[in-house]
Amino acid sequence: MSGHRVRAITRRLLQGFRRDRRTVALLFVAPIVILGLLGYLIRGSSTVPDVGIANQDTGPLGATVADALSRSTQIETTTISEADGDARLKDGSLVAYIVFPADFSQQAQGGQIAPEVHVEGSQPGQYAPVIQALGQSLISLAGSSAPKFQPKVTYLYGGTAYDTLDYFGAAFIGLIVFFLVFVITIVSFLNERSQGTLERLMASPLRRGEIVLGYMIGFTVLALIQAAEVLVFALAVLKIQNHGNVLLIFGMEALMAIAAVNLGIFLSMFARSEFQAVQFIPLVIVPQFLLSGIIFPVSSEPGALQWLSGVLPLTYAVNGMRDIMVKGADLSSSGLLLDAGVVAGFAILLIAAGTATLRRRLG
């Protein structure tokens, strides 16, 4: 073992980085950006769910509990009528609503407290604070001698069998396809540059649009086979709940694959080596992963980040996938059409950007 030779290797390594400013920047800037984003996302999020209260109690208890709930820090309450409840859950303005039935006070005297809790249910665990707040309000009113608390929970979507995997699975089916297709495209397009074949293509009668379209079709075919495999595995093996049309899921995956292929072609113009191309992965994928609502619902993000989420294609893709699989949305749903439209719009934008940045001339 020669210290001299080891030192030579170490020095060679650091000398190389000195000339690759982008890698150095990534090494030291990216962790701060990613951690900062995560911190802002979690600390700045408003996680207090909006809950509607419909009080039909003929006795006094309903009003008292409603009043106690309005002072709870765990939830934000609004008074609604029961008839509006489901519509407010569907449009996303409420996470849950509680109905105190007409005989609520009477039941309580009979030793049983049974408020009706209607939850939206597409996000597991989201209604836990609602039940918790309700229980705490009752305890604060009646002390330890409280009657038996038996809320009747109804789900708009999902249900008791619906778990975390069902929620994340819908989003991940899309994310996996998007991510892998992006990585494969950016690296193989860069290969085309570095092995010199792109120069040959440019000196041939091929038109730029033909190159981009050829790439797009090739990778989309691969992506669709992959998407089908992922879908079959998710539904048949993992048994992720699906209430929608399988073809719609597949269609959404196809749109995402096309967007990912063209994002890869577009970004490959800004990388000189595979090494630099790989660096786009954390820059492109991590913020989208954090901000597209896969883990943290967009509605609970701090205002500035919600705006950022609104311009990321994956946000719409994830939302669309969940609408199809969890809520059973079909083509009559305007929300799904909007999501699909935005993802398609991004794909078209990226096709144009990829074609425009692919220059025939070298300089």
Next chain:
Amino acid sequence: MSESYAVNLEGVSKSFGAFKALNGVDLRVRRGEIYGLLGPNGAGKTTLIRLICGLLEAQGGTVTVLGQRMPNVSVLRHIGYMTQAPALYPGLSAEENVEFFAAINGVESGVKEALELVQLYERRKSVVATLSGGMRQRCSLACALVHRPEVLLLDEPTVGIDPQLRVQFWDYFRRMAAAGTTLIVSSHVMDEADRCQRLGLIQYGRLLAEGSPVEIRSQGGSQNLEEAFLALAGRKES
């Protein structure tokens, strides 16, 4: 513009930032001739070839190929370009590579002939990544000529090739020229110059001299082409 020239450059200049790669170059290549572009590394040979096939656009002067001002995509069908390093798809077989370049030039036939010409037909099923350097170079040549271009641009085609193969390459080139193909071959190896019908000597982005090997010798005042070149280069510099 006289149609007898396959390639015609008039007063062509090209800079990359502050660096003047080509400075007022005039160059004429007749149809069916082998034109040798000679000069040391960094003289501007590759830049010149890239201008001819439209990969670069001249800042001054005009580049005309087969009667058309370049860059012009429709002319590219008639141009074959062999890059300096063998640019091939390493995961495809030799035959698949040649088929691909035939297809993007709108040709379906000629793959077998091209592979036979470079004597790779027996190895056509071999994946390029497993071929030797010389075989890759030959495969690269086959890709450049499979669509039977009228103008064949060869950027240092014999670099890194053993003498035996170099003789073979020049044999192919002569056969193609005899069949009417115009060839522009760049090289920094002087002993290849004698195999060309006409030569252009380039240094520091300028054309120092142009003519047949015999003419260049008399211009440089030496029977040795290398010495003639050095004499011409020295004369320009002073």
